[in-house]
Structure formats: structure tokens, C-alpha cells
Amino acid sequence: MTLDVQTIRKDFPVLSRELHGNRLVYLDSAASSQTPQPVLDAMDRYYRWSRSNVHRGVYALAEEATDLYEGGRTALADLVDADRRGVVLTKNATEACNLVAYSWVRRNLREGDALLTTGMEHHANLVPFLHASKDLGFEVRQIPITEDGQLDLDAARDLVADGKVRFAGVVHVSNVLGTINDVAAVAAIVREANPDCIVHVDGAQAVPQMPVSFRDLGVDFYVVTGHKMCGPTGIGALIARPELLESMDPFLTGGEMIREVSFEEVTWNEVPHKFEAGTPMIAEAAGLAAAIGYLRSLGLGAVRAHERQLTATFLEGLRSLDGVSVHGPAEAALRGGAISFTVDGVHPHDIGAMLDQHGVCVRVGHHCAKPLMRTLGVNATVRASLYLYNGEDDLQPLLDGLTAARKFFAR
Known part of the structure; x- marks a missing residue:
């Protein structure tokens, strides 16, 4: 086609x-793609016809709004071949990276550990981890770039050989060089040295322009954003293994993400909802679903x-x-x-x-x-x-x- x-x-x-x-x-679509009419129509339809908050309402508008919001999650899970329980909707890819930094990296890495990154990362997939390293004292190691703009995987093997790398963050497609990185190969390299290493991928530039299977990549976290894939601004996602999310504490707290609250104890909602505090991006989720439908219609x-x-x-x-x-x-x-x-x-x-x-x-x-x-x-x-x-x-x-x-x- x-x-x-x-x-x-x-x-x-x-x-x-x-x-x-x-x-x-x-x-300039690497910064933000343009928006097709079906996405504009979907968001307008929510505001004109189904405007309500999501989840707990029992009247028709609330049920329609909930279906639109959850439909965005389902559409994204289907697009990237992931379990919908592992799709946390966020404002953008940057928030998703910060969720990983605060809820996993800061809770698990300490002095003596190492985090692996690359020389071609967007600040969103770098600064949250550098900031954590300053506070916690773990080492940050960088996979260098070859003269033709690709990751030096031989150097990567040397960097992880001591088994101290417990987390690796790598961009799937560089927003500057355009390089398509073999993230599955990077995951295999780091796990050969440390089978328990967590692999996190910035997929903001990849998902808009190529087929991606979260399951086939064999990684733990994968972040996307709607505004680069014909969708609206203000919505992105962290895609993760549900069992990994279940082991993590939430990044933001408040309404929606709780199960029980007393002055003595708070318990969290089930995943992915425990990471979605407050009123979410309802119109944006409807627009995201429409954008995904548009992309899938083209192939x-x-x-x-x-x-x-x-x-x-x-x-x-x-x-x-x-x-x-x-x-x-x-x-x-x-x-x-x-x-x-x-x-x-x-x-x-x-x-x-x-x-x-x-x-x-x-x-x-x-x-x-x-x-x-x-x-x-x-x-x-x-x-x-x-x-x-x-x-x-x-x-x-x-x-x-x-x-x-x-x-x-x-x-």
C-alpha cells in the first residue's frame, strides 16, 4: 500500500x-505533527455531546465520557501490542519518563549501582535520571555514538560487563539524528550482564512512523506522546509490564488513584489507575483514539x-x-x-x-x-x-x- x-x-x-x-x-513533525479532521471531530464531539467526568458517574454522559477515555487506552494498547492494564495515560512522554524516574529509579537505585543511557537522548529521557543520580549517588554510564550516528554496541557491552547496570534508558528513534536504534539488541546486551536489569525506551519518535510491538521488543517501560502521532497535545502514555507497575508506588497522589483512604492508611487503586491522579485528559484520549484509527487506516x-x-x-x-x-x-x-x-x-x-x-x-x-x-x-x-x-x-x-x-x- x-x-x-x-x-x-x-x-x-x-x-x-x-x-x-x-x-x-x-x-517540523518531529516537534509536533499536524492534526487531521477526524481527531478534531472526536474532541469536538466530546465537548459538545458527552461532556462529563469519567468513571464513578452512573448517568449516560459520564458513561460515554468514560468509554471515550478508556477507548484511548485500549486503542493505544492495541496499536503497540501491549496489555491495556499496563498503559498509564499521562500528559506527555516527559511526564511518563518522570513517572519512571520517581516511581522506579528513585525507589530502587543506590550508590554502587549504575544506570545506562546513550549519547543521543532527548532531555526528557535524560534529565529526570541525571537529577536522581545527583540525589542518590548511583553512576550514569553513556553508550557513545559512532561517526555515522549509531550506537556503539561493542562499547555498550563493555559498559555493562561488571553487572552493576540495573536500569537502561534508550531512545528508539533519535529526534536529531533520525537513527533507528535496535532497542531489542540493547536489552539483550544489558540483560546478558544483569538479567534483572530494567529497560526503558523513549518511543516518542518511533510509534508515529513505524509498527512497534511492545511485547516483541522485550522491554519493561516504553513512553509515547500523542502530539507527534496526529493526536492532540496534552496526552501521552507510559506503557509497562502490568506486574512491574503493581510493584511500584504512584508518582502523583490525590483523587481517582485510591482504593481506600483513612487518617491512618491509604491504599492504591488497581493498575493502571493508581498512576492517574485527578481528572484525566478525556477529550485528548478521544482524540488519541481517533488519531490511532487514522494511522491504522493508512497502515x-x-x-x-x-x-x-x-x-x-x-x-x-x-x-x-x-x-x-x-x-x-x-x-x-x-x-x-x-x-x-x-x-x-x-x-x-x-x-x-x-x-x-x-x-x-x-x-x-x-x-x-x-x-x-x-x-x-x-x-x-x-x-x-x-x-x-x-x-x-x-x-x-x-x-x-x-x-x-x-x-x-x-x-
């Missing part, structure tokens, strides 16, 4: 806009094939320009749709401003990955990130804008 980009674009209202007299070319295999071919085309186009340096794996098969690059003699923010005048939306800066920027030897990059509504006709506006920027700033 191939994607009909022109038809798909009609599902996204914002893509009918013009910017500065040019057709809008949106190349994530087809989305991945489309992005792979389009990435190859964009890489070739960017490398045809003098003075452009592309970071990450050379082969499109090894990477997702994020392409980071620098232009000799022109600051990334100037590139971004010039591209905006051509109707092209890209991301500029450190992309919440400052340690990686230092490894690359740059302060910032330009990032063009591709998705299912992008086509080859989006390449030329990007190249034209880059050529104009080089001419302007060379004066």
Missing part, C-alpha cells in the same frame, strides 16, 4: 494555509515505507548543495524522518527565518539534546522532519530557501 499524499493533505485543515504568499510546507507499514523513500530523496537533495552537512546515518533505511543539518557560514536560526519566508517550517536549535550537540561539535542544527503528509514536492521549496539563505548571508 502506498500513500496518496495529495488526498491525505485534504484531511489536515492547516495544510491549506499559505505563509508569506507561499504554499505551507510543514517539515503504519505504509507510513514507514513512505517516509523511508522520502527521506532518501531529501537526503540526496540536501547533499547536492554545497556547504550543507547532514548529521546521522547515511542510509535512509537506518533512520526515521528527522534530518538535521548545518550550513557553512549561516546560523541555524537565520536559516529557519529565511525558510519561513518561503513558507517552509523547520525546527532550529539544540532540539532538547545538548549533550548530543556537543558530540557533534555544533551549538545548534536545522532539522527538517518528514511525515505522512509530506511529498517530494516539499523538497524544492526547502532547497530554494537554503540557496537563498546562503546567497543572502554571503553578501
Whole structure:
């Protein structure tokens, strides 16, 4: 199945806009994807027709709202091949990472233990663990990156050989380099040295653009966010083994997540509800379910094939320009749709401003990955990130804008 980009674009209202007299070319989906009409309709329908709080109400609206909210959980569990009891709905992937940091890492790691991370992590999957290490005294070890933007798995074996690594956190698809990491291989490496090691994966960039099976990966935690997969902002999830969640204490406390409360004792609700304190993201869950339905109607295999071919085309186009340096794996098969690059003699923010005048939306800066920027030897990059509504006709506006920027700033 191939994607009909022109038809798909009609599902996204914002893509009918013009910017500065040019057709809008949106190349920033690694930051946030655009939202299709079915998602907007689902959220609007909740607010217009089923507006209520969830769970304990016995009237029809409350039951409808509960079904919408729980439907988001079920849809996500089905999408990633996970037990729905292990799907904790959060505000975003960052909150999900913090849940893991506070409810597992801080409760289990101590001085003498080690935590394994990588040199290409987003701050959301790094800072909560670095913060914990400062408080608790455990060691943080980093898998280095090879010259072609991949994890050095031989170095990883050396880093875990002493058996002290009890937790490993790794990104599935880099938001900067686009690298698709073999997280199942990383899990096997760390567990060969320590069979009890917990493996946590940042899947925020992976789930929107490729088929993912939580069960097949064989990991313990996996985080996602809705706003990168055609869904709304304000909702994400921690996907986990239910029995692991049962062994953990909650990160946030209050209403909804309790079973019994007295002045002497508090007991927690069953999983995953004990991690969902307070009124949850009901409209957002309805939107997430609609987004998942939309992606499944296209087929994530087809989305991945489309992005792979389009990435190859964009890489070739960017490398045809003098003075452009592309970071990450050379082969499109090894990477997702994020392409980071620098232009000799022109600051990334100037590139971004010039591209905006051509109707092209890209991301500029450190992309919440400052340690990686230092490894690359740059302060910032330009990032063009591709998705299912992008086509080859989006390449030329990007190249034209880059050529104009080089001419302007060379004066």
C-alpha cells in the first residue's frame, strides 16, 4: 500500500494555509505533527455531546465520557501490542519518563549501582535520571555514538560487563539524528550482564512512523506522546509490564488513584489507575483514539515505507548543495524522518527565518539534546522532519530557501 499524499493533505485543515504568499510546507513533525479532521471531530464531539467526568458517574454522559477515555487506552494498547492494564495515560512522554524516574529509579537505585543511557537522548529521557543520580549517588554510564550516528554496541557491552547496570534508558528513534536504534539488541546486551536489569525506551519518535510491538521488543517501560502521532497535545502514555507497575508506588497522589483512604492508611487503586491522579485528559484520549484509527487506516507499514523513500530523496537533495552537512546515518533505511543539518557560514536560526519566508517550517536549535550537540561539535542544527503528509514536492521549496539563505548571508 502506498500513500496518496495529495488526498491525505485534504484531511489536515492547516495544510491549506499559505505563509508569506507561499504554499505551507510543514517539515517540523518531529516537534509536533499536524492534526487531521477526524481527531478534531472526536474532541469536538466530546465537548459538545458527552461532556462529563469519567468513571464513578452512573448517568449516560459520564458513561460515554468514560468509554471515550478508556477507548484511548485500549486503542493505544492495541496499536503497540501491549496489555491495556499496563498503559498509564499521562500528559506527555516527559511526564511518563518522570513517572519512571520517581516511581522506579528513585525507589530502587543506590550508590554502587549504575544506570545506562546513550549519547543521543532527548532531555526528557535524560534529565529526570541525571537529577536522581545527583540525589542518590548511583553512576550514569553513556553508550557513545559512532561517526555515522549509531550506537556503539561493542562499547555498550563493555559498559555493562561488571553487572552493576540495573536500569537502561534508550531512545528508539533519535529526534536529531533520525537513527533507528535496535532497542531489542540493547536489552539483550544489558540483560546478558544483569538479567534483572530494567529497560526503558523513549518511543516518542518511533510509534508515529513505524509498527512497534511492545511485547516483541522485550522491554519493561516504553513512553509515547500523542502530539507527534496526529493526536492532540496534552496526552501521552507510559506503557509497562502490568506486574512491574503493581510493584511500584504512584508518582502523583490525590483523587481517582485510591482504593481506600483513612487518617491512618491509604491504599492504591488497581493498575493502571493508581498512576492517574485527578481528572484525566478525556477529550485528548478521544482524540488519541481517533488519531490511532487514522494511522491504522493508512497502515503504519505504509507510513514507514513512505517516509523511508522520502527521506532518501531529501537526503540526496540536501547533499547536492554545497556547504550543507547532514548529521546521522547515511542510509535512509537506518533512520526515521528527522534530518538535521548545518550550513557553512549561516546560523541555524537565520536559516529557519529565511525558510519561513518561503513558507517552509523547520525546527532550529539544540532540539532538547545538548549533550548530543556537543558530540557533534555544533551549538545548534536545522532539522527538517518528514511525515505522512509530506511529498517530494516539499523538497524544492526547502532547497530554494537554503540557496537563498546562503546567497543572502554571503553578501
